[in-house]
Amino acid sequence: MGGGRVAVVGGSIAGCAMALAAYRGGARKVTVFERAGGELRDRGVGIGVHDDRFAELEAAGYMTRSMPWVPLSRRLWTVRDGGSDLGRTMARQPFPFRAYNWGSLWSELRQRVPDGTDFRPETDVAEVSTEAGGASVRLADGTAEDFDLVIGADGYRSVVRRAMFPRLAPAYAGYLGWRGTSEAPADLPEGGHEEARTVVFPGGHCMMYLIPDRKEGHRMNWVLYTRPPAGSGLDAELRTPTSLPPGKVAAGLTSYLRGLVAEHFPPYWADCVLRSPEDRTFIQPIYDLEVPSYVRGRLMLAGDAATVARPHIGAGSVKALQDAAALESAWRSGGSWQEILTAYDEGRSTVGTQMVGLARRMGEEQVVRTPDWQAMREPDFHAWWDGQNRGPASGGFGGQALRRD
Ligand SMILES: Cc1cc2nc3c(=O)[nH]c(=O)nc-3n(C[C@H](O)[C@H](O)[C@H](O)COP(=O)(O)OP(=O)(O)OC[C@H]3O[C@@H](n4cnc5c(N)ncnc54)[C@H](O)[C@@H]3O)c2cc1C
Structure with missing residues (x-):
């Protein structure tokens, strides 16, 4: 389905990747609202990306070998x-x-946001809402704009998520x-x-x-x-x-x-x-944060706005980039907004919930009730590790494999 005006709230990892996904999917106009001014790149530290997840994201066009690592x-x-x-x-x-x-990961993604994107730094979104067939964004300066779709890529304190699920908080x-x-x-x-x-x-x-x-x-x-x-x-x-x-x-x-x-x-x-x-x-x-759905009306969530998994699984930025790849794929195969949004939600919300569960278990074992590390020997360690990696998300350390339709 081609066309459509899309707003992305947040211009960090998920926001830049979602802007790229919307263009690749066929959006006519993409606007990114980012609260921060200046360069986000000066503020970060380290990110780990599993080799297999990198290979999938490279094939999907969301990471490249030129990014320093x-x-x-x-x-x-x-x-x-x-x-x-x-x-x-x-x-x-x-x-x-x-x-x-x-910082360099963000810079490389920022450079890939297509030229036609209206990227607005120092622009704070105060509120969003959805009504039949569209959604609107109200900025902190009081002005409002209408869109066909609003994507919340605005992190763990998301205003978009607040509009979708007012009672949910990390x-x-x-x-x-x-x-x-x-x-x-x-x-x-x-x-x-x-x-x-x-x-x-x-x-x-x-x-x-x-x-x-x-x-x-x-x-x-x-x-x-x-x-x-x-x-x-x-x-x-x-x-x-x-x-x-x-x-x-x-x-x-x-x-x-x-x-x-x-x-x-x-x-x-x-x-x-x-x-x-x-x-x-x-x-x-x-x-910890999980949501019942990544979509409500014409509002959609991505990255940390949608799920916050404790960092022990090493997959926060990976999940944000996978969300974008999944949106592009849903958009390319969907014939209507309804089809695109349903396919995206079905593909991503289960993965998000599984990641939160795995990361919670790892955090409880590795921080909240740590074992007697001094007494632990290598075989005990591997049994302890395998015990955390059980359930539907087992094997999800480093992020779940990207399902590409
Ligand atoms: C500056 C910065 C540095 C980071 N450094 C690291 C790091 O070194 N290692 C690590 O593991 N993770 C880091 N993170 C977190 C990491 O980016 C996320 O956990 C993950 O990549 C998912 O990213 P995200 O884009 O969903 O969320 P975030 O990276 O949190 O981005 C959310 C973006 O939305 C913007 N925003 C929020 N509310 C509004 C609003 N109302 N209006 C407009 N814009 C809004 C924020 O300014 C922010 O840029 C950092 C995040 C930021 C913002």
């Missing part, structure tokens, strides 16, 4: 071991992933991710360039891997998951979906997290975290 092949799970600088590696897993810098998982990057070590252990390192400690873990630095070199990307300190009062604050950007993390919280790293990490890996400039680290509270 670092190949990863193994994941090592490491515990502190007395004074040993590197600690003890307790388990090894294959880890066929590509590591990206979020549920706080009870812990946070502390993120940052540091200068890449010059003396990585042999093979370390291809390794994702997971340092484990009572009550959480921290994952580290190299990413491209958007010049010619690398940075060490890390993310540490744990509960906020007891009695900090943060739990209540984090229940309302939020994030604490660089420079806004309270000094008390930062010193608690730094102390935790100094106490529980092997010294070499502690240094990778602790040498990150404090004002460039940020806090991402962890949420």
Whole structure:
């Protein structure tokens, strides 16, 4: 079906990919409303993409080999071991992933948004609504515009989702991710360039891997998951979906997290975290969100606006790009808005729910009730890992395979 005016709310990973999908599907006019001004690319850290998911997304035309990346092949799970600088590696897993810098991934997608797109930065959407045969967008400056379809690619605090499901909100998982990057070590252990390192400690873990630095070199990307300190009062604050950007993390919280790293990490890996400039680290509270449907009337959801899965499955950006590939495919084979929207919803909402379930299980095991890592031996580790990877989403680590019709 050709034609149609499409609005995309949000111009991040899902928004850029959805604008591309709408054009490829045949939309006549695409408008992207993005609240942020300037360059989003300066704000991200690392993203991991499973090799198989990359191959599918490349075939679908949503990723290319020109996007800078670092190949990863193994994941090592490491515990502190007395004074040993590197600690003890307790388990090894294959880890066929590509590591990206979020900023360069976004820039490459932004460049692929077709020239005819009306991309409006610094434009805040206040409200959306749907009525028979269309949908409208009201901007924060009070003006309103009508469209045939409005796509919510506006992240975990989506206004589009609020219009579709006013009672739904992301549920706080009870812990946070502390993120940052540091200068890449010059003396990585042999093979370390291809390794994702997971340092484990009572009550959480921290994952580290190299990413491209958007010049010619690398940075060490890390993310540490744990509960906020007891009695900090943060739990209540984090229940309302939020994030604490660089420079806004309270000094008390930062010193608690730094102390935790100094106490529980092997010294070499502690240094990778602790040498990150404090004002460039940020806090991402962890949420779960699933929706009963990706479509209501002429409103549609994509990326984090639709589902937020805890990051442990390494598939947030993959899912956003897959949503776009699925929309294009539904559009190409659909003869009417109804057919396109139904096919998209059927293809994506089940995948979203399965990913949220798998990620929740992984988060509970890897952060909320961590095993006795010190006592764990390699066979125990693999049994523990397989136990999390069960159910309808098993095998979904790194994202479910893209079904292409
Ligand atoms: C600046 C930035 C940096 C990030 N860095 C990382 C990272 O390093 N690693 C990682 O794993 N994930 C990162 N993420 C999250 C990651 O992009 C998402 O988890 C995933 O890729 C899905 O993306 P999304 O486009 O659905 O949501 P998001 O990336 O959250 O994008 C939502 C977009 O919608 C815009 N928006 C929201 N509300 C409105 C509104 N009312 N009107 C107009 N625009 C609106 C936001 O400004 C934002 O650009 C980052 C997100 C952003 C915005």
